[in-house]
Amino acid sequence: xxxxxxxxxxxxxxxxxxxxxxxxxxxxxxxxxxxxxxxxxxxxxxxxxxxxxxxxxxxxxxxxxxxxxxxxxxxxxxxxxxxxxxxxxxxxxxxxxxxxxxxxxxxxxxxxxxxxxxxxxxxxxxxxxxxxxxxxxxxxxxxxxxxxxxxxxxxxxxxxxxxxxxxxxxxxxx
Numbered sequence: 001x002x003x004x005x006x007x008x009x010x011x012x013x014x015x016x017x018x019x020x021x022x023x024x025x026x027x028x029x030x031x032x033x034x035x036x037x038x039x040x041x042x043x044x045x046x047x048x049x050x051x052x053x054x055x056x057x058x059x060x061x062x063x064x065x066x067x068x069x070x071x072x073x074x075x076x077x078x079x080x081x082x083x084x085x086x087x088x089x090x091x092x093x094x095x096x097x098x099x100x101x102x103x104x105x106x107x108x109x110x111x112x113x114x115x116x117x118x119x120x121x122x123x124x125x126x127x128x129x130x131x132x133x134x135x136x137x138x139x140x141x142x143x144x145x146x147x148x149x150x151x152x153x154x155x156x157x158x159x160x161x162x163x164x165x166x167x168x169x170x171x172x173x174x
Contacts, residue, residue: 006057013053013061016080022087022111024094025070026104028052028079039097039104046093047085052078069115073107086130087111 017023028036040050055074062070083090091109098106106118 010061014065016082017065020082022083024081025107026079028104030103046089048083048090051080
């Protein structure tokens with residue numbers, strides 16, 4: 001690789017690191033081209049990107065971008081999963097992919113400035129999505145109002161029943 005190509009790759013990696021919401025480092029050994037293409041396609045649908053680059057270039061970009069914590073995990077073949085939208089989505093996609101095959105091996109997960117190990121992938125993958133959490137919150141906030149309205153409706157029904165009963169007794173006595 002020429003020096004200008006290396007500089008361009010490092011600059012590209014720095015841009016991706018600056019805009020990523022989560023980063024997963026994988027060891028892609030054992031993945032065939034078909035599986036790798038399927039993984040990339042699935043990740044793209046989830047708003048993420050899978051990139052394979054030389055460790056020396058990743059190391060340079062990581063040090064210049066404030067990702068020094070991942071440098072220790074840059075041993076052997078390394079694939080990077082950049083998440084640009086939902087930080088948990090790639091973990092879910094990788095977890096599903098790993099259910100079908102045992103590759104790629106997870107080296108580390110960087111999320112919100114903290115590193116997580118491979119064993120944390122399942123925990124991250126089972127977290128509910130942002131939409132589900134928001135729906136649950138709205139439902140929780142809405143439940144007391146629904147109960148209050150139901151109580152008021154019941155009281156009004158009872159009041160109408162009492163008024164109808166009084167009306168009937170008066171018409172029978174008249």
